[in-house]
Amino acid sequence: MSEDKELLKDGKRIDGRAKDELRDMEAEAGILKRADGSGYFRMGGTEVIASVFGPRELHPKHKQKPQRGIIQCRYNLAPFSVDDRKRPGPSRRGKEIGKVAEGALSSIVFLEEFPTATIDVYMEVISADAGTRCVALNAGAIALADAGIPMKGLISSCAAGKIEDTPVLDLKGEEDKDGQVDLPIAMNIETGEITLLQMDGMTDIDEMDKMLDLAIDGCEKVAEKQREALMETFGDKK
Amino acid sequence: MGKKLVEDKSNVLPGDVIAEGDILSGRGTYKENGKVKSKVLGVARTKKNRMRVIPLSGGYIPQEGDNVIGKISGIGPSHWWVELDSPYDGYLSLAEGSDEFIDLDETELSDVYDIGDMIYTEVIKVTSEKDVKLSMQDRICKKLTGGRIIRISPSKVPRLIGKGGSMVEMIKDRTDSRIIIGQNGIVWVNGGDEDLAVEAVKTVDERGHERGLTDKVEKILDKR
Amino acid sequence: MMEITEIEEEAALDNIKSGERIDDRDLKEFRDIEVVTGVAKKAEGSAKVVLGDTKVIVGVKFGLGEPFPDTPDEGMLMVNAELGPMASPDFESGPPGKDATELARVIDRGLRECEAIPLEELCIEEGEKVWKVMVDIHVLDHDGNLMDASALGAIKALKEAEMPGYEDGEVLRDEGEDFEVLKTPIACTIGKVDDKYIVDPGLVEEEVVDGMVTVTWTEEELCSLQKRGNGGFQKEELLEIFELAKEKSSELRKFI
Numbered sequence: 001m002s003e004d005k006e007l008l009k010d011g012k013r014i015d016g017r018a019k020d021e022l023r024d025m026e027a028e029a030g031i032l033k034r035a036d037g038s039g040y041f042r043m044g045g046t047e048v049i050a051s052v053f054g055p056r057e058l059h060p061k062h063k064q065k066p067q068r069g070i071i072q073c074r075y076n077l078a079p080f081s082v083d084d085r086k087r088p089g090p091s092r093r094g095k096e097i098g099k100v101a102e103g104a105l106s107s108i109v110f111l112e113e114f115p116t117a118t119i120d121v122y123m124e125v126i127s128a129d130a131g132t133r134c135v136a137l138n139a140g141a142i143a144l145a146d147a148g149i150p151m152k153g154l155i156s157s158c159a160a161g162k163i164e165d166t167p168v169l170d171l172k173g174e175e176d177k178d179g180q181v182d183l184p185i186a187m188n189i190e191t192g193e194i195t196l197l198q199m200d201g202m203t204d205i206d207e208m209d210k211m212l213d214l215a216i217d218g219c220e221k222v223a224e225k226q227r228e229a230l231m232e233t234f235g236d237k238k
Numbered sequence: 239m240g241k242k243l244v245e246d247k248s249n250v251l252p253g254d255v256i257a258e259g260d261i262l263s264g265r266g267t268y269k270e271n272g273k274v275k276s277k278v279l280g281v282a283r284t285k286k287n288r289m290r291v292i293p294l295s296g297g298y299i300p301q302e303g304d305n306v307i308g309k310i311s312g313i314g315p316s317h318w319w320v321e322l323d324s325p326y327d328g329y330l331s332l333a334e335g336s337d338e339f340i341d342l343d344e345t346e347l348s349d350v351y352d353i354g355d356m357i358y359t360e361v362i363k364v365t366s367e368k369d370v371k372l373s374m375q376d377r378i379c380k381k382l383t384g385g386r387i388i389r390i391s392p393s394k395v396p397r398l399i400g401k402g403g404s405m406v407e408m409i410k411d412r413t414d415s416r417i418i419i420g421q422n423g424i425v426w427v428n429g430g431d432e433d434l435a436v437e438a439v440k441t442v443d444e445r446g447h448e449r450g451l452t453d454k455v456e457k458i459l460d461k462r
Numbered sequence: 463m464m465e466i467t468e469i470e471e472e473a474a475l476d477n478i479k480s481g482e483r484i485d486d487r488d489l490k491e492f493r494d495i496e497v498v499t500g501v502a503k504k505a506e507g508s509a510k511v512v513l514g515d516t517k518v519i520v521g522v523k524f525g526l527g528e529p530f531p532d533t534p535d536e537g538m539l540m541v542n543a544e545l546g547p548m549a550s551p552d553f554e555s556g557p558p559g560k561d562a563t564e565l566a567r568v569i570d571r572g573l574r575e576c577e578a579i580p581l582e583e584l585c586i587e588e589g590e591k592v593w594k595v596m597v598d599i600h601v602l603d604h605d606g607n608l609m610d611a612s613a614l615g616a617i618k619a620l621k622e623a624e625m626p627g628y629e630d631g632e633v634l635r636d637e638g639e640d641f642e643v644l645k646t647p648i649a650c651t652i653g654k655v656d657d658k659y660i661v662d663p664g665l666v667e668e669e670v671v672d673g674m675v676t677v678t679w680t681e682e683e684l685c686s687l688q689k690r691g692n693g694g695f696q697k698e699e700l701l702e703i704f705e706l707a708k709e710k711s712s713e714l715r716k717f718i
Contacts, residue, residue: 036295036296036297037295054297054325055297055299055325056297056325057325057326057327058325066367067468069325092558092563092566092567093567095558095559095560095563095564096560096563096564096567098560099560099561099563099564100564100688100689100690102692103673103689103690103691103692103693106692106693107673107692107693107694108252110268110277113299114299114325114368115366115367115368116325116326116367116368117325117326117368118325145251145252145278145279146279146295147295147296147297148278148279148280148293148294148295148296148297148391148393149278149296150252150266150277150278150296151252151253151277151278152252152253152268152270152275152277153251153252153253153275154251154252154253183687187694188253188694190253191694192696192697193694193695193696194689194694194695194696194697194700195673195689195692195693195694196689197675197687197688197689197695197700198687198688198689199684199686199687199688200571200574200575200685200686201575201685202575202576202680202683202684202685203683203684203685204682204683204684205684205701205704205705208684208700208701208704209697209701212697212700213697216697227251230251230279231249231251233279233294234249234281234294234447
């Protein structure tokens with residue numbers, strides 16, 4: 001943690017947000033033609049486009065599950081999405097996020113309706129300014145719904161964290177770099193079920209309790225945005 | 239007694255509660271803790287004591303009794319594989335391949351249906367593991383030659399057929415085209431004013447969820 | 463070898479639901495644990511962890527390298543995991559897949575977040591030359607819960623490690639001094655089935671649980687979390703899991 005920068009001043013953050021305030025958001029569904037479903041989500045300076053293909057046949061065959069389908073996620077940072085160009089192709093970080101994203105989305109999809117098949121979710125980060133996995137999941141959930149995939153509900157995601165010993169919602173840029181804790185979660189707001197949970201930093205149970213509450217409130221606001229975007233698709237397809 | 243929580247034809251999202259209590263959960267919905275919820279993005283329909291949601295989009299999952307249009311994608315010793323634009327390919331056995339007897343001493347399977355051929359066929363069995371068995375025994379099943387193939391969203395097939403076949407009959411009537419619709423969203427158009435018929439079919443696909451669809455299609459057909 | 467059968471999965475699930483385990487353990491009981499050090503002679507530190515039938519070897523090597531541009535005065539910690547074909551019929555050769563990558567990264571974060579390794583003391587020449595601490599996790603036999611076994615092996619191997627000497631750009635492997643490790647992060651994975659929690663899920667159990675969380679505690683603080691697999695948790699369940707993991711991790715801490 002750096003001492004020279006002040007991340008919190010008079011209860012406001014470097015970009016003027018309150019502790020429990022998300023960055024501004026934008027969402028859209030059905031933005032790509034060839035994909036079976038697609039979605040866009042922006043949170044502050046982080047933007048992700050997601051596409052869904054399937055359910056379709058799963059190769060190689062040995063990965064097929066006889067009783068249910070699977071979800072495969074690819075999370076990728078576009079080379080131009082970060083300050084120093086990123087070498088194309090999946091990184092270790094990207095692989096891990098792909099895996100936890102699969103875990104986050106699988107529990108809401110009626111996978112038993114598609115034995116042996118796969119639903120592929122591709123999440124491309126176009127612009128990265130912290131919270132990319134959350135924004136990716138928000139776009140991915142929109143894309144799944146847009147693809148007509150039967151689901152129990154939506155998955156909404158955002159992160160809480162800790163800066164200067166204070167729990168805050170949705171860390172950005174410098175806050176993320178110099179923050180003490182990063183706690184991304186994803187959940188279905190109807191059931192309260194948390195399907196993605198990661199945390200790095202030093203904390204304790206009381207603080208986790210507070211940060212989880214912040215993140216859960218944040219997810220509710222994300223869900224509203226996702227809902228608006230999906231509702232627009234009814235009038236959009238002219 | 240159950241209670242419906244949304245109006246007929248409301249737009250709903252996955253997870254939206256559309257009814258509660260003693261109401262049946264139909265296609266496109268699921269029941270959880272006494273509540274009927276939508277499982278797809280679509281339009282809720284209420285009918286007597288049952289809720290359904292008609293999906294706005296989505297792929298095709300084969301069901302017994304469906305008539306579909308498929309493409310021959312492989313030939314085995316005594317069967318064909320048929321691609322259905324679905325995660326599950328269809329299996330057409332020699333015995334189900336024709337209503338006439340095929341003598342393998344005299345004919346090659348590829349003489350009957352070759353790779354790439356399009357067929358209008360019936361799904362006669364789907365196992366729990368989604369093995370899909372097809373048949374050409376029904377008289378309406380046949381190989382499709384010539385004409386045009388259009389892919390529409392399988393969720394729009396009911397709109398293209400229309401009430402009692404009214405929509406497709408209108409298009410056929412006004413274009414003199416022959417039209418065969420697969421439940422898997424593959425449509426075959428042949429003869430007459432093909433271009434106009436294709437345009438009408440595409441309109442149903444793109445605007446199928448909007449009100450006043452028939453008027454819009456009629457307007458296109460008036461161009462002739 | 464055949465994949466896990468449905469019969470095995472159902473048995474594992476039924477057992478947990480009725481408060482038992484397929485291998486006759488209590489829900490909150492680890493399998494037998496054995497930790498042996500000095501198993502790789504060439505490594506500066508190494509440990510083998512046997513957790514039931516799961517076996518992993520962790521080796522620590524020191525090397526020299528150029529520091530990352532954003533941390534010019536810090537040494538580097540690198541954690542890598544190999545799920546080689548010997549450990550399971552399901553593993554294939556080739557670059558690390560998603561499972562191996564997740565394993566390595568969760569353990570990396572457990573060590574990094576609590577600053578177990580004083581990286582700033584591993585700087586030789588700012589911006590030019592620093593020590594690289596390379597932790598390699600080698601899975602020999604995968605019978606479930608690689609996460610806890612590997613994390614235990616990693617911290618044990620680091621604590622056992624001797625740091626080589628340095629002179630004029632050369633690593634002197636014959637000269638060694640104790641390597642300082644400041645914290646002892648311990649990973650503990652808790653699985654959930656309905657309202658039941660299990661500790662140390664075995665291979666089949668990992669397949670059938672509703673979900674798992676790997677919780678990493680130092681002596682006092684929670685330093686890393688990773689929800690794994692499908693399924694989800696209510697917030698209250700998570701708080702219980704953190705508490706349970708803290709309690710159970712003290713049993714693993716005895717092996718350090």
